[in-house]
Amino acid sequence: xxxxxxxxxxxxxxxxxxxxxxxxxxxxxxxxxxxxxxxxxxxxxxxxxxxxxxxxxxxxxxxxxxxxxxxxxxxxxxxxxxxxxxxxxxxxxxxxxxxxxxxxxxxxxxxxxxx
Amino acid sequence: xxxxxxxxxxxxxxxxxxxxxxxxxxxxxxxxxxxxxxxxxxxxxxxxxxxxxxxxxxxxxxxxxxxxxxxxxxxxxxxxxxxxxxxxxxxxxxxxxxxxxxxxxxxxxxxxxxxxx
Numbered sequence: 001x002x003x004x005x006x007x008x009x010x011x012x013x014x015x016x017x018x019x020x021x022x023x024x025x026x027x028x029x030x031x032x033x034x035x036x037x038x039x040x041x042x043x044x045x046x047x048x049x050x051x052x053x054x055x056x057x058x059x060x061x062x063x064x065x066x067x068x069x070x071x072x073x074x075x076x077x078x079x080x081x082x083x084x085x086x087x088x089x090x091x092x093x094x095x096x097x098x099x100x101x102x103x104x105x106x107x108x109x110x111x112x113x114x115x
Numbered sequence: 116x117x118x119x120x121x122x123x124x125x126x127x128x129x130x131x132x133x134x135x136x137x138x139x140x141x142x143x144x145x146x147x148x149x150x151x152x153x154x155x156x157x158x159x160x161x162x163x164x165x166x167x168x169x170x171x172x173x174x175x176x177x178x179x180x181x182x183x184x185x186x187x188x189x190x191x192x193x194x195x196x197x198x199x200x201x202x203x204x205x206x207x208x209x210x211x212x213x214x215x216x217x218x219x220x221x222x223x224x225x226x227x228x229x230x231x232x
Contacts, residue, residue, distance in 0.1 A: 031217045033217075033219075040224055042119075042222035042223050042225050043206065043208075043222040045219055045221075048217050048219065050213075050215040050216065050217045051215070054214075054215070058219065090160065092160075094217070102148070102210065102216075102218040103150060103162050103165055106160035108158065109159070
């Protein structure tokens with residue numbers, strides 16, 4: 001499982017509240033990613049990191065921010081949660097060099113419900 | 116922009132039959148990679164198989180093979196001798212290289228495969 005732990009696994013929150021999801025990895029991987037999964041859309045990239053304090057936006061970054069102050073932790077923050085952010089959130093890492101194209105290893109996911 | 120299309124929202128197959136899941140892609144990048152992931156009802160994402168754009172042979176991993184037709188821009192997943200445990204959502208994805216070597220994967224919408232006994 002590439003040593004990836006997401007927390008919490010489930011969360012219910014109210015519209016307008018801030019929410020932070022944590023991704024923790026134990027194998028010192030450089031690249032980390034946050035995706036969201038919604039029916040009919042597959043998985044879509046929110047933000048990614050290519051090193052400590054080095055992050056960039058993905059295709060659905062509006063309303064989200066990230067931080068990576070140390071290699072092992074990649075935090076995803078919803079500054080003011082909205083119902084449209086109800087989703088399953090996956091953290092992932094990629095391993096390079098890799099004989100399989102830099103495939104992603106995924107965490108177990110966080111089910112977030114915004115009421 | 117890269118795009119992945121999976122046109123089969125759902126498929127129903129009898130156990131032990133072979134099944135083909137369709138995936139077409141669009142990219143202007145001559146170097147790309149194609150992936151298939153399986154997501155069972157438990158929710159985890161499981162890597163199945165990878166095909167690089169310059170690979171001469173179709174990728175195989177056990178009962179999984181990738182029917183790669185570059186000119187047609189298709190990368191269909193073939194599962195031989197299907198089993199009940201193959202019932203899951205299947206995602207096709209394409210790699211895009213981002214800043215400093217980060218690997219962005221663009222995913223299709225998925226195909227839900229149901230294996231009937």
